Amino acid sequence: MRYVGVNSFADAVDLMGSEQGKCMILAGGTDVLVQLKLGLVEPDLLINIKAIPGVKEISVSSTEYRIGVAVSGAELGEDAGLKAEWPGIVEAMELIGSTQVQGRATLVGNLCNASPAADAVPALVSAAARVEILGPLGRRKINVKDVTIAPGKTSLAKDEIITAVCLPRQQKNSGDAYLRFIPRTEMDIAVASAAVNLILAQDGSVQSARVSLGAVAPTVLLVDDAAKALVGSKLDDAALEQLSMACSAACSPIDDRRGTIDFRTKTAGVLACRAAKIAFQRAGGSL
């Protein structure tokens, strides 16, 4: 295995383009290093991107937040503006691992590891976040939703790299929330999870919603029927019941050592309702 530290994304793209074997990127390394140690991956080239200028920065414009690819969970949590605007995303990221892991783990690493249970991804999908990608043909932007295509697989070409996460500015009267279920209180992998992002109308009812689910399908699901269940409501019992049913209906989980199909399907609905209530209150709604 060759280990290279690069000073620009362009160099990373060149290196990956000329490497015959398998390439991996070392962001926080909290997935990569563990997988290396367990012998689960054997890359031929490992590229450290943390010395590239700007990768540790969060910048904000009138339209979006731009989050560098080496910003750790702990750093994300220290950005007061971001936390106030997108508490669901920040909380999702902060759920990852322990204090030690928080010092390293990144949003993009979580996304590109492409686990169906990745904690930061549902909230990013609900927020309609996008990522910026550099490849030999230049830059492009895609929805976070389209990055993961199967467990462990992304849509990125072998010589493409993500250069930033772009998060729209949150609108007025809106709120987001993320909840996961684990059998313990920390240091575990989501058995089911749900993220809800809501915008309220003048009258306090839901004007638009994005509901996504994790760990209940090969990739994170954006559930349109779940959003429809909420729109126009003030989260009355009937709307929540609809939401729960729509979520459960969308699930196609597996039975494994972490949970049964039945359990995951039901829990996804329960979490979606609870997350919807938090998002609703954050948007200024009262229950």
Next chain:
Amino acid sequence: MNVKRKFKVLGTRPVRPDGVEKVTGKALFGADTYATGMLHARILRSPHAHARIVSIDTSAAEALAGVKAVITSADFGEVDSEMTRDTMHNCMANGVALYDGHAVAAVAAISKSVAAAALKLIKVEYETLPHVTDVDAAMQPDAPVLHANRQHRSVVAGTPGNVVYYCDFGHGDVDAGFAAADKVIERTFKTAATHQGYIEPHACLANVGSDGKADLWCSTQGHYNVRLICAEIMGMDESQLRVTASEIGGGFGGKTTVFIEPVALALSRKAGKPVKLVMSRDEVFRASGPTMSASMDIKIGMNADGKITAGHAKLRYQGGAFPYQMVMMGAMSAFATYDLEHVRAEGWDVMTNRPKMISYRAPGAPMAVYAVESVIGELAAEFDLDPIDVRILNASREGTKSSYGPTFKAIGLVESLEAAKAHPHYSAPLGANQGRGVSCGFWFNFGGQVSVSMAINADGTVNLIEGNPDIGGSRASISMMAAEELGIPYEKIKTIIGDTASVGFSDVTDGSRVTFAVGIATINAAKAAKAEMCKRAAKTWGIDVDAVEWIDGAVHPTGHNAGEFPPLSLAEIAANSGRTGGPIAGHHEGAPDKAGVSFGVHLVDTEVDPETGFTTVKRYTVFQDVGKAIHPSYVEGQMQGGAVQGIGWALNEEYIYGEDGRLQNAGFLDYRIPVASDLPMIDTVIIEVPNPGHPFGVRGCGETAIVPPLAAVGAAVCAAAGVRLFELPMSPPKIMAAIDAKK
């Protein structure tokens, strides 16, 4: 009961001697020893649950640059004793891989990465065989049998071959007892295999010299036992194998045998160099010993007033790939808490294609007691009786003929139950979706062989060498007992764990025996030293030794007739020892056998989320009779640790096997021990009913605390969720399934 003695040192809480080294990272654990020219070893393990090893081709691995030795079972010789042979074959498969993770070959190389590369070059041809991992399936007549003709004579003829041991304890006539009951409940329970979960993986460094002598450093609960087993496997004299126990990062019974030490020794002998072998966590789960899983039928009869009329337990334990005898402990413990006229406990030990079980804290007791206590709780609820009152009514007391035979001497069960009932926890109000559980538990405790050697230094300090690895603060407790007996401050004493060449044989640190047995040997060694010091004082004064006596750390004349001399302190006698006959020492070797049984009562409140089945442990209090708490902090630590391990066993810990017979959760991510944030502070109440068999009243306290939590948490969860569960762990999917089934 003994009149309670006043102590100066016992019952205080000095800092443990190994504390600073441990918190500053200086302590040397199993993997922290290095030797010049040391090689690194790795073990190749079977990916199959059960497979004949048709051939192993190691030539490519041997040819790899940097590889210094490759071994298979062909590198081990014959061994006479069946037990040691099984241990050897567990360390290295002999013709048949018996479980997923069973060692089939090992390499020693100049680096870890070369060793890892070499493993991939070893070609093993397997012929897979049918496998069985469930205890009930393994007891079926058509189940694949792991070893033919290995049934103990206790097993009834015609019993399927995987059943290797049977036992039957009790007295009276249970059928008559059930016939007389107002209500009889019969239930079937299942519990999963759990791992001790020690944080330090098995690790050792072996160095076999060209003269055939060897040194071995390892993380173990008993280095004399390691020496015994390894010397036999290696065909060495015990005197030529010196074993040093490292500091130990947890054992809980899991380090009472060997898994890698013979492999490291064999590699070192073949390579002619020191060899270090450290298990990964994955290997610890797959190839060290978890405890047994169980399937159990419990039948108990009770009268409306709460009196138990009879109890019958049938325990079927799954203990992995080799014959073993451990269900006996469960059968003896099952009803030990109760004074019963009619009682019977039967047990079956069963082999399966899983790693061979090894002791885990009160081995065999927690699951049996879980099942029995759960039914007693259900019966108490049936008659609307207070669960503690029912237990007090039926409790074993001094003079009770126990369910397993012996008659109890002074014991502290009723005291523990009464303390629990009077505690504010028991009457505290419960919130919504919360429930409270109570359970008793029991453990035998143990004496065993022990050696202690004590030197009185010329400056009045004391060095003490004992042979039992310190897994719970015992060096502090031993120093305290020496200080109490010698009448000098704790700080003047240094206790170390000697290697096998420095002090006499000592049994393994298990059975909650160390503070009891090493304590007695320490007291006797101190008495021997005191007797010598009396002689020296008498000699100094020129009077008869009968005319002096030891009082509070000094020798005094027995009275005016003996002569008027100012007392001579230990320090004064020690300072003068060079002129009165040379160094002063005391030692004791023995096998104390009056260990006192210990009972405990646990109270727990849980809250269950009715929509997800998530359980939160809200409050937990442990009451336990420890006889005498030498160092109360370390006693409390044992009580808390046992409770926490039991909580894990009750809620989430389990070995999960797939259809293919492979372990699916060989890591701490999916083998879920509780993390700190899962737990409330575990409160403790120490009960002290002295053990008449120990000069200070010590019983032993390390194991009892893991026995009650399974049923206590079980009862609390059932009460909180409004369902009854009969299977551990009570993971959220199982709780939800029960809640949904009730709707």
